Amino acid sequence: MTNLVIVLFDGFAFGMLLFVLSVGLSVTLGMMNFINLAHGAFGMLGGYVTVLVMRQLGLPFILALPVAFLAAALASIVIERTLFRRLYRAGELNQVLFTIGMVFVATAAATYFFGTVQQPIRLPAWLRGTVEIGGIRFGTYRIFLIAIALAITALLVFGIERTRLGAQIRAAVDNQRVAQGLGLNVEQIFGITFALGSGLAGLGGALAIEIVGLDPSFAFHYLVYVLIVVSVGGLGSITGSFVGAALLGIGDVAGKYFVPEIGSFLIYLILVAILLWRPIGLFGRR
Amino acid sequence: MTPLTTTAHAWLARQSRWSYFEIAFWLATLVPFFLFPTYLTLASQIAIAALFAISVDLILGYAGIVTLGHALFFGLGAYSVGLLSARLGWGEPISGLLFAGAVAGLVGFVASYLIVRVQHLALIMVTLGLGFLAYELANAMTWLTGGTDGLRGVDTWEIFGAFRFDLWGYTAYTYSLVVLFLGFLLSRTIVNSSFGLALRGIRENVKRMPAIGSDHSWHLRKIYTISAALAGVAGGLLTQTTNTVGLDVLSFQRSADVVVMLILGGTGRLYGAILGAIIFMIARDQLAGINPQYWYFWIGLLLMVVVLFMPKGILGFLARLAGRRG
Numbered sequence: 001m002t003n004l005v006i007v008l009f010d011g012f013a014f015g016m017l018l019f020v021l022s023v024g025l026s027v028t029l030g031m032m033n034f035i036n037l038a039h040g041a042f043g044m045l046g047g048y049v050t051v052l053v054m055r056q057l058g059l060p061f062i063l064a065l066p067v068a069f070l071a072a073a074l075a076s077i078v079i080e081r082t083l084f085r086r087l088y089r090a091g092e093l094n095q096v097l098f099t100i101g102m103v104f105v106a107t108a109a110a111t112y113f114f115g116t117v118q119q120p121i122r123l124p125a126w127l128r129g130t131v132e133i134g135g136i137r138f139g140t141y142r143i144f145l146i147a148i149a150l151a152i153t154a155l156l157v158f159g160i161e162r163t164r165l166g167a168q169i170r171a172a173v174d175n176q177r178v179a180q181g182l183g184l185n186v187e188q189i190f191g192i193t194f195a196l197g198s199g200l201a202g203l204g205g206a207l208a209i210e211i212v213g214l215d216p217s218f219a220f221h222y223l224v225y226v227l228i229v230v231s232v233g234g235l236g237s238i239t240g241s242f243v244g245a246a247l248l249g250i251g252d253v254a255g256k257y258f259v260p261e262i263g264s265f266l267i268y269l270i271l272v273a274i275l276l277w278r279p280i281g282l283f284g285r286r
Numbered sequence: 287m288t289p290l291t292t293t294a295h296a297w298l299a300r301q302s303r304w305s306y307f308e309i310a311f312w313l314a315t316l317v318p319f320f321l322f323p324t325y326l327t328l329a330s331q332i333a334i335a336a337l338f339a340i341s342v343d344l345i346l347g348y349a350g351i352v353t354l355g356h357a358l359f360f361g362l363g364a365y366s367v368g369l370l371s372a373r374l375g376w377g378e379p380i381s382g383l384l385f386a387g388a389v390a391g392l393v394g395f396v397a398s399y400l401i402v403r404v405q406h407l408a409l410i411m412v413t414l415g416l417g418f419l420a421y422e423l424a425n426a427m428t429w430l431t432g433g434t435d436g437l438r439g440v441d442t443w444e445i446f447g448a449f450r451f452d453l454w455g456y457t458a459y460t461y462s463l464v465v466l467f468l469g470f471l472l473s474r475t476i477v478n479s480s481f482g483l484a485l486r487g488i489r490e491n492v493k494r495m496p497a498i499g500s501d502h503s504w505h506l507r508k509i510y511t512i513s514a515a516l517a518g519v520a521g522g523l524l525t526q527t528t529n530t531v532g533l534d535v536l537s538f539q540r541s542a543d544v545v546v547m548l549i550l551g552g553t554g555r556l557y558g559a560i561l562g563a564i565i566f567m568i569a570r571d572q573l574a575g576i577n578p579q580y581w582y583f584w585i586g587l588l589l590m591v592v593v594l595f596m597p598k599g600i601l602g603f604l605a606r607l608a609g610r611r612g
Contacts, residue, residue: 035407086594092406093352097549098593100542104586112580224418224538231411265422272415276400279408 002136007257008250013142015249016149017211021204022226023156023241024197030173030236032190034084035092037099039201040223041106042072046202047214048110051119061124065206072202073195080194085187103219110216119214141210148207152200156238169193173236174285225252228267232274234284243282294480302478311557315463319456326455332567333462334523337469339547339559341516346545347553348477349509350489351401352410354541355417356517358397359390361536363518365424366390368437368531373430377443379526383465386522387515394514398507405492414538421536436532440525451527458527465523466560469516473556476512485509486554546585549592552599561601 025039046068053059053067079102087095127144130137160166171179172186172193180186205218212222225248233244251270255263274282318329338360345351363386370385371377397416404412424431431437444450451457476482487495488502495502525531534540543566551562566585574581596603 029407033406035410083590083594090593090597092410093346093549093553094593094597096352096354096410097545097589100546101586101589101593104582104589106586108580108583108586112583224414227407227411227414231407235407261426262422265419265426268415268419268422272400272412272419275408275412275415276403279404281408 003257005136006138007254009138010142011250011253012246013139013145013249014211014253015246016146017204017208018222018225018229018249019242019245020149020152020207021201021222022229022245023152023238024194024200025226026230026233026241027169027173027236027238028190028194028197029230031169031176031186031193032088033092034088035095035099036084037096037223037227038079038102038106038219039198040221040226041103041219042076042198042201043205043208043222043226044106044110044214044216044219045075046072046205047209047218048114048119048205049202050206050209051114051121051214054121061121061127065203068206069199069203072205073199076198077191077195080191084194103223106219107216110219114216116216119209121209123210145207145211153238153242160238165189165192228271230281232271232281234281237281237283237285240281240283294483298478298480298483302474308557312467318459323454326459328567328571330455330459330462330527331524332564333459333466334520334527335544335547335567336560336563337462337466337523338517338520338544339551339563340466340469340473340556341513341520342544343548343553343556343559344473344476344509344513344516346548347555347558348482348489349485349506350492351413351506351510353413354410354538354545355413355415355420356513356544357536357538357540358417358420359394359514359517360521360524360540360544361420361424362390362393363387363521364525364531364535365431365437365521366518367522367525368440369430371441371525372437372439377441379442379445379461382442382526383519383522386525387519390518390521391511391515394518395507395511397514398510401510402503402506414541417536417538417541421533421538424533424536431531431533434533436530438530440529440531442526442529451529455527462523462527465519469519470556470560472512473516476509477556481505481508489554546589548599549589550600552601552603555599555601558599558601562599565600 021040021043025036028034028036049071050061050064050068053064054061059067083098087098090098123141127141129140131140131143132138160169168179168184168189171182171184172189176186205214208214208218208222212218228248229241229244232248233240233242248267252263252267255266257263259266278284315333318326322329338356341359342353342356346353366386366389367382370382376382400412400416401409425433427433442451445457445461449457449461451461477485484495484500484502484505487500488505492502521535524535547562547566548559549562550565551560552558569584570581573584592599598606
């Protein structure tokens, strides 16, 4: 019983990490249909920025998180303006290949600057250790992670449902052409969304260091998880990403804990099954 | 320009005529025997990669199915031959290859029913998912596949009972080259047939094809099955020429590499697949020797440059240059 609770809790925490990493891709993909496989690379960037500012500048972890967000967001603005913009009409194959090429370059660059070793960070004391609730010990950092993810979800839902930019984003996701016809500057909206989404990926990368570690394979390894979340949840849907990420996180941790031999096999089986049943994802609309 | 009065069959017949370039190209594949006899092992690896790239070109370049999991079929072929030899003691090469192609083709036929149901991101994810599925399955079934240690005890007999696989790769390259050529001939016949034209129609506009009475999902299933079988043959070849099978035959890396080769050379052209395989494999051999960690940096950069400036691949780029001059 205790094991089950711990597995569910750890799985949910992992799922929330995946949510932060992937929600940006879901929204930008839903809006522009631009398949950005380099999304995980922005997460990796956030992770390495965190490591750098904590080691070189001595910034505390909690302040390193917004720096990671900003660094990834800024990098994504530059890349979107200079490179991605040329590819919106280029067809999915070219998008896939271009962004995979970027992942290769980012991975090699990370190897060049940091080596292939894991980059550990020192968490502040108040995030280490465990908290005992009802006789079960929960990791403090995982509680912190869940809290952050829930706060981000609340912010996103509020921002999308209640603000002007949110309404514009919804319009652009629903129908890009009509939104443009109504005088919305879809390119600009997309630029902002893209920066926010990549920033969240950067934040996710920073948060991930403690849970899954950070090395140059991060961009590639978590890309697969992120893509699963996005495609299962449905494009452009925050609810979908949330549910998809929670399911994947719990499924992954539970699978590896209870049936270690076929755990990862089950994940892909379920992925294929869900996509065949609902090709647009669980919460996708088109 | 082709005259407008031409009939479809006359056009197809003209397309399938052999040009001097092609004859020169296939003669050039014999050059390694004389000029680079120390590189014959690499040459046979290139031939295998080229066959695999052709199989992917059939579905990706001609039918427009973007796949990131075709190593599934390559690996199936590789393991079919490996298991046939290591577990059942049958190492006859030709029948082994046919068996590999049949197994991969059968699985491809079943998978094709899934593939035609999805498009866009879901399609990429289903191919990716199937690829990972196979990898994890092979990893979990250590008792059968040898898991991460690889399959031991693969032994390939002499071809026709006469030609032994030698240490220098003479037999391996000859054998791979012949199989590649046969696979190429088959693919060439397919893409220059009315079936091949229908596939290009599907690639260009998947909604219009049913409107002119073309059963597009049956066409897609057919080409997917053929492509899977070809990929399986390529995988079987790898097992036979190296006498080992490792999990890497099923890896995502292999699926991605083959798409990279295809893009470098140019999709929708069979020679693009071969050229891409040659460039990729030689570059890997040379660059990875200097600096294995950073070799993917160059491949990544090359990919980005090709997508931005040569959207039809190197061969398409050359064709355009030639067209501009002539």
